[in-house]
Amino acid sequence: MRRVVVTGLGLVTPLASGVEESWTRILDGQSGADTITRFNPERVTTKYACEVPYGDGTDGTFNPDDWMLPKERRKVDDFILYGAAASQMAVEDSGWMPEDTESLERTGVMIGSGIGGLQSIEQTTLLMAEKGPRRVSPFFIPGALINLISGQVSIKYGFKGPNHSVVTACSTGAHAIGDAARLIASDDADVMVAGGGEAAICEIGIAGFNACKALSTGCADDPTKASRPYDADRDGFVMGEGAGIVVLEEYEHAKARGAKIYAEVLGYGLSGDAYHITAPSETGEGGERSMRAALKKAGLEPKDIDYINAHGTSTMADTIELGAVERMLGEHASKVTMSSTKSMTGHLLGAAGAIEAIFSILAIRDQVAPPTINLDNQAVETALDLAPNKKVEREINVALSNSFGFGGTNASVIFGKVD
């Protein structure tokens, strides 16, 4: 089987625009949560979220003009803007910008989103109700379709290989990276740009998740305390937005061109709960099976795992995942560090698995596990080190990233150090 490595990274997160800018803040334990500014949150129950910090592009702020011309930006939803920006970062980081036909045809794109252009759908529907269907923009559909990050990126760089997109709710980013790695392993492509983008902080998005009773509601006074995975006082997730993109590459291909190699994709597992549309099965057996499947593909044992980036959304489901991880690890649990970076980024839905894959890769690069912030009063006892409130410097050769989504869809991706 062809080996697959990671040669480029791109991040737009609620902490910062940029990979190192986001990672520094993550290791520092900063929260990206604040009162909602994208729309007037007066009518919705949850009035806070983790928004991408807009600005002039300095000091980690996100300046849309740096990534897309204003005339192009008007034609796309923000999830595409974030996805395109993170893709540009990742492609430039990888240094893979070929011009010959063969290379372009062997380079593909697989970027997904959990919901896609929800803001555009909301705004266009309101416009249509007010002014009628003749006012619906010709760019509404191509600006809202989930696979259009993949489309935009392929058009920008001329990548003519597999052009695909994943839609598996909160598992999207992880599935996209895992599936893209398989396309390389199975020789459908040599290089894949993969990940997820999301921008669902709009009134209908918050209202919808509020109705599902999924969002935190009790921390309007201090939103930075709202996302608190594994803490006894957690009361739901905090919505985030942004994008995470990786460049995946066949190992020999990367080596031959002298590319910088961050890590290897060692394993990837998938499973379905067949249980409930929004809740995980009570025992977390679905998540456990996806982790075991990833281990099997990697040819590894539970004892090989050093760090786990948990799905850990700051909901009741945290302890279900924790139980599944404990069963999977067995007596090795006490040697593993597991943290939820959602405590800082909030939950980026379809982009979550992608940004968390990148944090797992950086944990391997820098030999440090990011913290779980706001973990002041652990809900249950566990042998695992949950990295409460402080990063943990330790040996990390193998990292596993979990993502579980509505519909009972689970994905686990395992990354390993490349010497």
Added chain:
Amino acid sequence: MSDVADRVKKIVVEHLGVEEDKVVEAASFIDDLGADSLDTVELVMAFEEEFGIEIPDDAAETIQTFGDAVKFISEAS
């Protein structure tokens, strides 16, 4: 230049992201100003909105240049 021409030019510059001096009477939206077929649909919608008129689809197809747009709108409004 007439008031209509100024307002049409402003819309064209904004939507197509072109320099103002490129928007001359004979300038074709597609051939000279970089528009694609979707851009032209959106331009016509923007003209309708700005001038409070309705431009039927068959008439819209005859609006190929900046001059065509100004002429049609001047006559319609």
